[in-house]
Amino acid sequence: MRAILIIGFVSLFYSSLLGQRVTVSEDINLRSDYMYDILGKVDDKILLYRDKGFNHVLQVFDENLWEKESIELNFEKKRVTALGLLSGESDFTFFYTYRRKGDQVLACRKFDADGSLLDTTTLTTTNSLLNYQKYFFAFSKNKRYASIFSFEKENAIKVFMFDTQKMEVTWSNIYAFDFAFIRRDFREFMVSDNGGGVIVFKREEFKIGKPDERIEAYYMASTQGLITQQIIPFGDKYIVDYGIEYDNTNEKFVIAGLYGDKFRSRADGYFMMVDGSLRYIPFRSDLFTELEKNSKRKVNFLEDYVVADIIVREDGGVLMVSEMERQFSRKSNMVEGRRQSFDMRAYVDYYNEDMVVTSIHPTGDLHWQRVLRKKQFSQDDGGFFSSFFAFKSPTELRLIFNDEIRQDNTVSEYIINPIGDNERNIVMNTEYQKLKLRFREAIQISPRDFIVPSERNSKFNLVKVSF
Numbered sequence: 001m002r003a004i005l006i007i008g009f010v011s012l013f014y015s016s017l018l019g020q021r022v023t024v025s026e027d028i029n030l031r032s033d034y035m036y037d038i039l040g041k042v043d044d045k046i047l048l049y050r051d052k053g054f055n056h057v058l059q060v061f062d063e064n065l066w067e068k069e070s071i072e073l074n075f076e077k078k079r080v081t082a083l084g085l086l087s088g089e090s091d092f093t094f095f096y097t098y099r100r101k102g103d104q105v106l107a108c109r110k111f112d113a114d115g116s117l118l119d120t121t122t123l124t125t126t127n128s129l130l131n132y133q134k135y136f137f138a139f140s141k142n143k144r145y146a147s148i149f150s151f152e153k154e155n156a157i158k159v160f161m162f163d164t165q166k167m168e169v170t171w172s173n174i175y176a177f178d179f180a181f182i183r184r185d186f187r188e189f190m191v192s193d194n195g196g197g198v199i200v201f202k203r204e205e206f207k208i209g210k211p212d213e214r215i216e217a218y219y220m221a222s223t224q225g226l227i228t229q230q231i232i233p234f235g236d237k238y239i240v241d242y243g244i245e246y247d248n249t250n251e252k253f254v255i256a257g258l259y260g261d262k263f264r265s266r267a268d269g270y271f272m273m274v275d276g277s278l279r280y281i282p283f284r285s286d287l288f289t290e291l292e293k294n295s296k297r298k299v300n301f302l303e304d305y306v307v308a309d310i311i312v313r314e315d316g317g318v319l320m321v322s323e324m325e326r327q328f329s330r331k332s333n334m335v336e337g338r339r340q341s342f343d344m345r346a347y348v349d350y351y352n353e354d355m356v357v358t359s360i361h362p363t364g365d366l367h368w369q370r371v372l373r374k375k376q377f378s379q380d381d382g383g384f385f386s387s388f389f390a391f392k393s394p395t396e397l398r399l400i401f402n403d404e405i406r407q408d409n410t411v412s413e414y415i416i417n418p419i420g421d422n423e424r425n426i427v428m429n430t431e432y433q434k435l436k437l438r439f440r441e442a443i444q445i446s447p448r449d450f451i452v453p454s455e456r457n458s459k460f461n462l463v464k465v466s467f
């Protein structure tokens with residue numbers, strides 16, 4: 001049964017709780033589903049899409065997560081393949097392919113919040129007897145534009161840019177590049193809020209010593225998709241990890257990350273692209289002093305850290321969240337020493353621990369840097385319940401995560417203001433609620449609310465948290 005928890009009621013046990021409202025849906029059985037997608041808030045409803053193979057189901061909830069109805073979406077054919085769904089304020093657009101005789105049809109349909117068909121259009125039709133195309137899906141932050149793209153042979157990408165408000169293809173192009181193996185080098189496809197975008201590749205030319213590495217970015221104009229190239233060499237540094245985002249305010253893509261002076265496995269500082277080239281800044285000693293407080297050894301570099309999130313600031317600067325992430329295999333895949341026999345089960349320990357949050361000015365200079373402590377450990381679960389969710393508002397950033405990866409657990413948050421001041425609070429306690437939250441898949445639906453899925457055994461729930 002759907003339950004509403006007012007966290008203030010348990011403040012007798014956790015005095016730091018501030019009255020968050022947590023709403024949990026009824027149990028949902030996903031045992032026969034291929035996939036699900038939380039569309040979030042459309043009109044005054046919360047929508048959940050479920051792909052059941054030959055059936056495509058829309059579950060409609062009210063704002064308190066009471067299920068109102070379950071609707072089967074209708075298409076031209078019984079069997080369609082979902083590519084992506086894009087929700088708007090009062091409707092959502094469903095992109096899919098299906099077979100029609102010897103053809104493969106790429107199409108989309110727009111539905112309202114009750115699953116009623118509003119519009120439909122066909123983007124392209126190809127002969128699937130010769131080549132059945134595999135499409136990929138990307139969309140803009142304002143959720144107006146969607147891009148459907150595919151790899152053509154070894155050195156080309158075909159792109160459709162679609163306007164979900166006008167329900168039409170604004171432009172389409174095939175881009176041929178002067179290098180092969182673009183699937184291997186491809187890293188990111190970003191769509192801008194005005195209907196353009198950026199295709200990003202990471203290129204390597206192997207040689208003795210350090211490989212010659214660089215980022216190649218290709219900007220697609222919003223009018224006809226005309227392309228311009230930008231090359232960002234890594235120079236003599238080893239890139240440990242990096243994140244890429246698109247800055248819609250300044251109409252450019254942003255790259256920031258961690259670098260090593262001598263090793264790819266050890267980060268000695270951070271970098272950010274400034275005026276088309278990478279600026280490298282070494283870590284200050286006070287960062288290592290803070291990390292040594294929970295360490296039995298001296299710290300003079302970051303090890304096992306990845307760039308977990310990149311948040312573009314209004315002034316063109318960057319907030320970079322790095323997270324310690326480690327995996328250890330507890331058992332070899334080889335069974336009883338026989339080379340031809342393998343145990344396909346996973347025996348992996350997952351560690352997701354401290355976070356380093358770095359605020360960087362548009363010039364690349366350090367604004368502030370903070371170490372935020374957490375300690376997550378799990379086994380054989382793919383790390384699905386680890387890491388964090390970044391909840392954003394104009395005045396603060398909340399990093400929300402499971403304290404421990406177990407069935408009865410406390411959910412905590414760090415609240416960070418623009419100058420780096422932060423505090424840690426308890427958001428909720430899942431004891432006796434039979435919840436196991438996947439914060440990696442959480443979505444923000446308003447400046448005050450987010451929805452996170454819970455999966456425990458075969459039981460699935462939607463959980464809404466309101467601040």
